[in-house]
Amino acid sequence: MFKSKKLLALVLTVILTFALAGCNYQETNTEKNTSNEQTEDTVTGETESIDSVSTTSTTVASVVTSVDGTVAEGEVAEGNDTTQITLSGNSISMDGSGATAKGSTLTITEAGSYILSGKLTDGQIVIAATKNDAVQLILNGVDIYCSTTAPIYCSQADKLTITLVKGSVNKVSDGSSYVLASGEDEPNAAIFSMDDLIIEGSGTLNLTANYNNGIASKDDLVIKEGTVIVNAKNDALRGRDSVEITGGNYTLVAGGDGIQSNNDEDATKGFINISGGTFTITSTGDGIQAETTLAINGGSFKITSGGGATKTASDSFKGLKATGDLTVSGGTFNISSADDGLHSNANITIEKGTITLASADDGMHTDADLTINGGTLTISKSYEGIEGANVIINAGNVSIVASDDGINSAGGSDTGMDTRPGRDSFVDGGSYNVTLNGGTINIDAFGDGIDSNGNLDITGGTILVSGPTNDGNGALDYQNSCSISGGILVAVGSTGMAEAPGSNSSQNSFILSLASSQAAGSTIKLCDASGNVFVSYTPAKTYQSVVVSTPELAIGSTYTLYVNNKVGTSITLTSVVTGNSGGGFGGGGGMQPGGQGGQKR
Secondary structure (H helix, E strand, O other): OOOHHHHHHHHHHHHHHHHHHOOOOOEEOOOOOOOOOOOOOEEOOOOOOOOOOOOOHHHHHOOOOEEOOOOOOOOEEOOOOOEEEEEEEOEEEEEOOOEEEEOOEEEEOOOEEEEEEEEEOOOEEEEEOOOOOEEEEEEEEEEEEEOOOOOEEEEEOOEEEEEEOOOOEEEEEEOOOOOOOOOOOOOOEEEEEOOEEEEEOOOEEEEEEOOOEEEEEOOEEEEOOOEEEEEEOOOOEEEOOEEEEOOOEEEEEEOOOOEEEOOOOOOOOOEEEEOOOEEEEEEOOOOEEEOOOEEEEEEEEEEEEOOOOOOOOOOOOOOEEEOOOEEEEEEEEEEEEOOOOEEEOOOEEEOOOEEEEEEOOOOEEEOOEEEEOOOEEEEEEOOOOEEEOEEEEOOOEEEEEEOOOOEEEOEOOOOOEOOOOOOEOOEOOOOOOEEEOOOEEEEEEOOOOEEEOOOEEEOOOEEEEEOOOOOOOOOEEEOOOEEEOOOEEEEEEOOOOOOOOOOOOOOOEEEEEEEEEEOOOOOEEEEOOOOOEEEEEOOOOOEEEEEEEOOOOOOOOEEEEEEOOEEEEEEEOOOOEEEOOOOOOOEOOOEOOOOOOOOOO
């Protein structure tokens, strides 16, 4: 049974809550289970946010959500009155129940809400409740250090909620080595939970993890808001089963991954979902890494992984990485990575958002389909810009700078390094297609501008390619066939491997060889006999071959190509694909304009 003092406090709390919050409460009192499995005392009410916390338990109880043992996210079961914990150097004092303090160690054994304040110079907060107990730690300006293990350690609970009081700054740090039980390797984070871990509230959490990980849950990690600053020897944030972030401000410095979910034993787990927040991530490993799927539909991200795009990758130093599907449905991204900017061993889908990438390897890579349905994608530095088994662009604004291919469709598993230092291996062979249905695509590539190890199909959009200056590559390069049925295409580069769309196209094209190489920045204009300008393009590099296709081109009509407002050459279209004589043009492997390509790289 409740002690009379505790019962009186609970009644006063409910009365005060009626007066202050205007919520409807029901109270049912039964005798407490002596096995400490779960209280049946139930108080129900609507959730209220914690803006500030008084040191009096009655005021606290009026703003802390309390429900029964079946709790919703962010809510906790109240098995005891709200307990006030004061940390004082190497000692701990309490006002309330549900926990015991021994020296510099606080052990919480019951469901409920616990308000912590003060400084602990070398001690630990342990949550050792039952598997049905929900525990809430309300941090109201704490500084907790533990030299030999995790400063905050949840060994068992239904879930642990850490609430950061508005305006409070809370510090947690650990030593560089842990004293663990024989054969054990956990806890391995400054804040570690064996069960679900939720972080909420608009205060600040400043965490230094000298031993291993920063914040880790063996189940789900959910962060709703707050300012979270983590400097970790290994991963900054880790949820084994999942990570879900809906808001907040994050500064993460990690010797491993910035954010990670690593369950590789259950296909329904190991995922990361982010819908909001502001992130600055500096990681030695991957910026954000999901063992299964990674989905981002909002937020602002500045990520530097593996030292950034000026470094050479010898391990996985990717910006965003997923073994399963990677989907971006919104957000702003600025990623500099020593490895791929965006990487998936399954599919990548970009719905919208503003994505800026600089990579020492690929800008975006997937082993399966890479689909862009909208948004703005800028790849300012890469080895290969966009790479996948199949690349489909339906809409959006895409700009690519690549030292090899701008867009490449090929097959294989991009899991290791080839003989090119720092660049991933991806092989040709099979049927791997590039399909361009819309959007604006601007490519500056020193290898092939667009390289399809299958078919290249263009149905719409505006595609501008400043291709290679060497004769071993082409602005367009395809294994099987290339057809164009809509859109605007201008592709310029060297003459040795130049190719045009094929004769199976329903839209006309021409391929021209200019008398001499034209300097970078020399503007091309295509006009009809009346002087109407169909296209105007200024290539970033020197060029001598020019491929143009627009819906206006008509067989039997004569067109003039101007270079810097001077006549370069004139040509009369005589077929679906027309080349000028003496141009020395041929497809890869010596094919004629519009013919099938030869051996791919």
